[in-house]
Amino acid sequence: MSRDLSAASPLRIEAVEIRRIRLPLTEPFETSFGSVDSRLIVLVRLEAEGLEGWGEIVAGEQPLYSYETVGTALHVVRDFFAPALLRAPLSGLDDLGLRLDAFRGHPMARAGLELAFVDLLARAAGRPISALIGGTRERIPAGVSLGIQPRIADLLDRIERYVSLGYRRIKLKIKPGWDLDVVADARRRFPSVPLSVDANAAYTLADADHLRGLDRFGLMMIEQPLEHDDLVDHAQLQRSLETTICLDESIVSARAARQALDMGACGIVNIKVGRVGGYSEALAIHDTCLSRGIPVWCGGMLESGVGRAHNVALASLPGFTLPGDISASRRYFARDIIAPEVVVDANGTVEVPRGAGLGFEVDRDYVEGATEAVERFTTRKATVAVT
Ligand code: SMG
Ligand code: MG
Numbered sequence: 001m002s003r004d005l006s007a008a009s010p011l012r013i014e015a016v017e018i019r020r021i022r023l024p025l026t027e028p029f030e031t032s033f034g035s036v037d038s039r040l041i042v043l044v045r046l047e048a049e050g051l052e053g054w055g056e057i058v059a060g061e062q063p064l065y066s067y068e069t070v071g072t073a074l075h076v077v078r079d080f081f082a083p084a085l086l087r088a089p090l091s092g093l094d095d096l097g098l099r100l101d102a103f104r105g106h107p108m109a110r111a112g113l114e115l116a117f118v119d120l121l122a123r124a125a126g127r128p129i130s131a132l133i134g135g136t137r138e139r140i141p142a143g144v145s146l147g148i149q150p151r152i153a154d155l156l157d158r159i160e161r162y163v164s165l166g167y168r169r170i171k172l173k174i175k176p177g178w179d180l181d182v183v184a185d186a187r188r189r190f191p192s193v194p195l196s197v198d199a200n201a202a203y204t205l206a207d208a209d210h211l212r213g214l215d216r217f218g219l220m221m222i223e224q225p226l227e228h229d230d231l232v233d234h235a236q237l238q239r240s241l242e243t244t245i246c247l248d249e250s251i252v253s254a255r256a257a258r259q260a261l262d263m264g265a266c267g268i269v270n271i272k273v274g275r276v277g278g279y280s281e282a283l284a285i286h287d288t289c290l291s292r293g294i295p296v297w298c299g300g301m302l303e304s305g306v307g308r309a310h311n312v313a314l315a316s317l318p319g320f321t322l323p324g325d326i327s328a329s330r331r332y333f334a335r336d337i338i339a340p341e342v343v344v345d346a347n348g349t350v351e352v353p354r355g356a357g358l359g360f361e362v363d364r365d366y367v368e369g370a371t372e373a374v375e376r377f378t379t380r381k382a383t384v385a386v387t
Contacts, residue, residue, distance in 0.1 A: 001134035001318060003132070004132055005093035007091055008124065010091045011048045011090050011091075011120065011121070012048055012049070012090075013089075014047045014086075015047040015376055015377065016044070016045075016113075016377045017045040017374060018057075018074060018078070018082075019371055020043075020070065020074075020374075021043060021367060021370040022039070022372055023038060023304060023333055024037070025037055025039060025302070025332050026330070026331075026334055029147040029302060030148040031198075032175035032202035033200055034064055035147075035148075036060070036302070039302050039332070040061050040372075041307075042056065042070055043367070044056065044057060044077070044112040045116060046085070046113075046117060051120055051124055053116040053119035053121070053123060053357065054116055054306045054357075055118075055310070056303055057108050057111070057112035057274070058108050058111070058307060059073045066275065068106060068107070068108045068109065076106045078377070081103070081113055083377070084102070087099075092121070093117065093279060094280070096113070097114075107252065107276055107281075108277075111273050111276070112274075113278070114277070114278025115279070115310045118132065118133075118278075118310075122356060123356050123357035127356060128313065128352070128355060128359050129357060129359070130312075130313045130352050133313065133316075133317065134283075134317060135314075137318075137320075138316075139349040139351055140298075140323075140352060141169075141322075141349055142166075142167055142324075142326050142349060142350050143171060143323035143325055144162045144169075144170060144325070144331060145171040145173065145300065146158050146159065146170060146171065146172055146173065147173050148173050148174075152182055155182065155186065156189055159189070159190055160190075162327075165344060165346075166344060166345065166347055167344065168348040168349075169196060169322070170190075170195055171195075171197065171198055171325065172186060172197050173198055174197045174202070175199065175202040176202060176203065180210070180214065183219070184217065194220050195217065195220065196223060196246070197214065197221075198224060198248070199224055201249060204226060205226065205237060208240055211237070212241060212242075219243050222243050223246040223247075223270060224249050224250065224270075225237060228249035229249075231256070231259060231260050231263060234247065234266060235263040238267070239264065244266070246268035246297075247266040247268075247269060250265070254281055254285050254288055257269055257285045257289065261289070268294065268296070268297070269294060269295075269296045270296070270297060270299040271285050271299065271320075272299040274307070275299070275301075283317075286319045289319055290318065295322050296319050297315075297323060297324040297325075298324035300324065300325035300327070304336060304338075305338030305341060306337065306338065308326065308329065308336075309358040309360045312342065312352055313359075316352045327342075327344065328342055328343050328344045328350075329341035329343070337367050337370070338361060338362055340360065
């Protein structure tokens with residue numbers, strides 16, 4: 001696996017643009033912590049030497065999945081990260097990392113910049129992002145995450161739809177009151193479909209007996225059953241569960257991944273560039289897991305096409321052996337902001353693009369129309385436009 005994330009010659013970032021766009025979802029998405037029916041997306045655009053790079057900040061509007069929000073991300077990019085990037089030319093991703101390592105936390109905001117910078121590097125090199133990071137797959141297996149529904153019948157309809165579209169794994173969101181019975185019905189109706197569940201931290205160790213009830217359904221994994229910042233209780237729970245635990249929220253860094261694996265807190269890792277601060281940390285987690293034979297998969301944050309395209313690139317790495325939460329653009333959006341959109345073929349796979357950078361074009365007219373506000377920072381001045 002070869003990796004090249006340095007610039008041929010140092011890149012001077014001339015402008016950092018952060019743009020809020022709102023995209024309606026085709027249907028509400030409900031998890032153990034709430035429901036959303038549109039996505040306020042923060043796009044990051046960097047300009048350097050006549051080129052541009054696009055990234056996405058995956059924070060939510062409220063601090064539910066994580067403490068970050070669209071508001072905190074705008075604040076740290078505007079006041080700290082953008083000035084750090086504009087200060088002097090960057091020799092590559094490591095250099096950008098050194099510049100941003102001075103700041104604690106705010107991984108989603110940081111990831112937006114890392115993604116845009118890696119897209120810029122790839123466009124400058126005339127190569128796809130997957131090639132720069134050491135990707136080896138031409139196609140990746142798609143999975144879908146299905147939210148909590150008003151009725152079990154609605155969920156079963158959706159499972160049927162995505163199975164018939166070829167998706168390779170179905171993930172069901174669960175919470176207390178929407179778990180064992182739901183999974184039992186899904187398993188009865190779809191005996192051989194690869195199924196997993198994701199609790200988004202809705203349980204405690206006191207629920208261990210209850211969660212053991214999931215063991216009879218042959219699930220691929222149970223994702224993040226316990227607190228977002230916990231490893232120790234997950235290790236204890238894993239000792240009493242047959243179903244493999246996958247950690248999402250708790251894996252905030254390569255260090256957390258190593259410690260989780262050392263203590264047996266999980267046997268599978270969900271990698272999200274947004275959650276861990278961008279490519280550098282995501283690659284380190286991937287490498288740690290690969291060297292230990294731990295399967296990883298690429299998580300999702302209901303990204304627009306820009307974030308989705310980065311996820312496709314990441315999932316081309318050799319350690320991503322399980323289907324991720326990478327679904328077609330149309331799973332969430334009637335119209336996506338990239339052309340072509342991300343599509344899943346009848347075999348349930350997504351093609352890794354071969355074009356330079358993201359390998360998709362950003363649909364500027366559509367993005368303009370969906371824009372709520374743009375802030376632009378250059379070495380000389382900052383401008384803000386609110387539409
Ligand atoms: O992008 O398909 C997607 C969403 C996948 O379930 C998904 N993400 O915990 O893994 C997770 C959730 C977080 C999103 S919460 C709004
Ligand atoms: Mg999750």
